[in-house]
Amino acid sequence: LAKTTQPISMDSYEGQEVNITCSHNNIATNDYITWYQQFPSQGPRFIIQGYKTKVTNEVASLFIPADRKSSTLSLPRVSLSDTAVYYCLVGTYNTDKLIFGTGTRLQVFP
């Protein structure tokens, strides 16, 4: 399973765009990249998943360069409720157990 590296923490203000980058240098050909969000004392919540280029949903965008050795989660116009820990995971679609890295603790200020 590819190991991931993320910044430990990030700070932002309401209304700003936040970009969290994840490095996964050893990503395998069949691996997908998935991002989860976790609030205190809750289970992780799926945000977005992608394989290459760009994926967008109603919550976030995921940018993946051609070499796929990194990915960037983009949260547009964050609010206080986006304060959470964000985890980047890589694994083979539908088969791998998910191994969590350290995650990025995002703090949004008013």
Next chain:
Amino acid sequence: GAVVSQHPSRVICKSGTSVKIECRSLDFQATTMFWYRQFPKQSLMLMATSNEGSKATYEQGVEKDKFLINHASLTLSTLTVTSAHPEDSSFYICSARDERIGEQYFGPGTRLTVT
């Protein structure tokens, strides 16, 4: 979206007793479920993979005789913490994989406090 439930949401037990935590997939069948443990300010640590109808696969360092896992049906996996000690106090989270679409859904977690 798919829902995974856990019961109880929090439990307090005395040292030396056993505690059972249930994980249910509510609107899909899951042959594979996972159990995680999370200590304060730390990431989730995978404890074991629960396979319906067969023995669970434990991660290195996790005592299989202490953390008993049973996955007797396609919608239910249970984790029993046997002879609990204060150091077992933690947040236990399960997840279930919906193999139709390959997505994994997490339960809300169970806060275990051993006194």
